[in-house]
Amino acid sequence: MTRSIQQLFDLSGKTALVTGGSRGLGLQLARSLGEAGARIVLSSRKASDLEEAAAELQAAGIDASWIAADCAREDDIRRLADESIARLGHIDILVNNAGAAWGAPAEDHPVEAWDKVQNLNVRGYFILSQHVAKHSMIARKKGSIINLASIAGLGGNPPGMNTIAYNTSKGAVINFTRALAAEWGKYNIRVNAICPGFFPSKMTVGTLKAMGEDKLAAHAPLGRLGDDEDLKGLCLLYASDAGKHITGQWLAVDGGTSIITGG
Numbered sequence: 001m002t003r004s005i006q007q008l009f010d011l012s013g014k015t016a017l018v019t020g021g022s023r024g025l026g027l028q029l030a031r032s033l034g035e036a037g038a039r040i041v042l043s044s045r046k047a048s049d050l051e052e053a054a055a056e057l058q059a060a061g062i063d064a065s066w067i068a069a070d071c072a073r074e075d076d077i078r079r080l081a082d083e084s085i086a087r088l089g090h091i092d093i094l095v096n097n098a099g100a101a102w103g104a105p106a107e108d109h110p111v112e113a114w115d116k117v118q119n120l121n122v123r124g125y126f127i128l129s130q131h132v133a134k135h136s137m138i139a140r141k142k143g144s145i146i147n148l149a150s151i152a153g154l155g156g157n158p159p160g161m162n163t164i165a166y167n168t169s170k171g172a173v174i175n176f177t178r179a180l181a182a183e184w185g186k187y188n189i190r191v192n193a194i195c196p197g198f199f200p201s202k203m204t205v206g207t208l209k210a211m212g213e214d215k216l217a218a219h220a221p222l223g224r225l226g227d228d229e230d231l232k233g234l235c236l237l238y239a240s241d242a243g244k245h246i247t248g249q250w251l252a253v254d255g256g257t258s259i260i261t262g263g
Helices: 005-009 024-035 045-058 074-088 111-140 166-187 203-211 213-219 232-239 257-261
Strands: 015-019 039-044 064-068 092-096 143-148 189-196 250-252
Touching: 015 024, 015 074, 015 111, 024 039, 024 045, 024 092, 024 143, 024 232, 039 045, 039 074, 045 064, 074 092, 074 111, 092 111, 111 143, 111 166, 111 189, 143 166, 143 232, 166 189, 166 250, 189 232
Parallel strands: 015 039, 015 092, 039 064, 092 143, 143 189, 189 250
Antiparallel strands: none
């Protein structure tokens, strides 16, 4: 029997691991999954931030717990995956969101900063996806992996936004998403990406200050920055059976900014 739209979007009985989930976009994504019925494990580096975020979700009636881990470290990534699987029984949904940015002109960009950004934003996504798939998703022949990319991965930036390492990493995330989806479709593992535009967050505070929040908002056809609700719908579509025939795709959630900049 064909399911109703409410049934297709329902995540009751599902489990999710969300990295970078203690605040900002990661917490918004975790809230989306939890509000649809999923049990959530949040992760980031700082236990105090995670404790506060989990308490916030729990107050909203969401089954949320947390594990502190540094997704730039391979040993921490593997521990995070193993502890999450042990706690949840399995992982249905993996949200790779932990990330870093660095602003510097390309000619003066420190190599160590370049390595830091690529290590967390690309290598970390790969290691965690691989570990979760091998130890939870492949044997069960099901899973949804959601990678946080960015409209910065679609092309260059306006003058003054010197984030070449970040742009490069997010471009890599988009093609990582496509390649992994092609390879793991045989396991019924779907892999998709979200490309946010400008959202107020700790990571973007320098950009917002340098470029001017009002100017960036005005540049978007919809005339505003992203808010605390704007990623929730797409996240739920990718995670749920409503999106069961969608894989290897990316979608910009940016108020139309990328159609103006040509991304």
